[in-house]
Amino acid sequence: MTTAWTTHGTTSAALGALAAEEATGALSGERGIVYLSAGRVVHVESAFAPDLGALLTRSGALAPDGWWDAIDRGGTQARVGHRLVDSGRLAAGALEVCHLGALFDAAYFVLAHDARAHRFRPGAVHWLGTVRSVPVDVVVRESGRRRALLDRIWPDPDIDTVPLTRVPGAGAADLPVRRSRTLTQVDGVRTAAQIASALACRTYHILVELRRLAADGLVTAAPPAPEPLAPATQPDGVVWDDPDTALLRRLRAALEAL
Known part of the structure; x- marks a missing residue:
């Protein structure tokens, strides 16, 4: 039925x-x-x-x-x-x-x-x-x-899905190998899924390492991308659109993952 x-x-x-x-x-x-x-x-x-x-x-x-x-x-x-x-x-x-x-x-x-x-x-x-x-x-x-x-x-599920960034001063020294490799992929643009894909790892394993990095104060959610500015109309009537920053970042992340 x-x-x-x-x-x-x-x-x-x-x-x-x-x-x-x-x-x-x-x-x-x-x-x-x-x-x-x-x-x-x-x-x-x-x-x-x-x-x-x-x-x-x-x-x-x-x-x-x-x-x-x-x-x-x-x-x-x-x-x-x-x-x-x-x-x-x-x-x-x-x-x-x-x-x-x-x-x-x-x-x-x-x-x-x-x-x-x-x-x-x-x-x-x-x-x-x-x-x-x-x-x-x-x-x-x-x-x-x-x-x-x-x-x-680390009780913050946003870590699993949003773009992540390193906390200023965060370094990979003295971290276990997998956690260190994961931290090097955190760039303010990539999500856990993109990091897992780049490292050819199971997503769950990456989630574990990212939450541990968050618990250690090394990784946090990236700040939202700024809203694009309103189109500016030029004197001759031509409209120039400011680039969509979020889209450019996503394209860059996709290219880097290739």
Whole structure:
């Protein structure tokens, strides 16, 4: 029936209702989309976590050409995962491990605030295809465990999603290797997801290090970008627009991440 989910005020509760119905489709929330097959989670997407392709290619596990070839050949049939394995480009075990990591990372963000779900599309499938399915209750429980751990380290969830900057005088000396590498990527523009992508790391691992850096007084949320000035009209009637600083920063961060 796939209608009971609409009566629930949280995404996790909606997922539970869809799992009970053994529904197949895509549930959209405020921060991402959860894909279900027969009531089990098969994939999760969120703009706040690097996707599977970024993790595979940036880590060196898969050449970018191999990733795009799999999408071109298997995307329309929702068999990209199968294509990667069948072509010999990636071992099944390596794909499964990386896929589960990406799934749980994205699910953390989708369920972090656990607001009401927006929409369910019955029958919708992800182009990746099913690599491995996970019970809904396992995904919800793991997301809650991660949230509780991060809050114990530093109880400010904004660290997970906003651009970050170093506190003046913050240095990487005497820090553990992963924390030091993470700090060097904090530039006032990048978010946790962008830092994770640049380092080819699981987002959750980066969140742990960033919250520890925040707890140590080394990292904080970057100040909001200034609002662009109003267009100035020249005497000849030509209007010159001041550049959108926030857009330029986002473009620079994207180029630096390439």
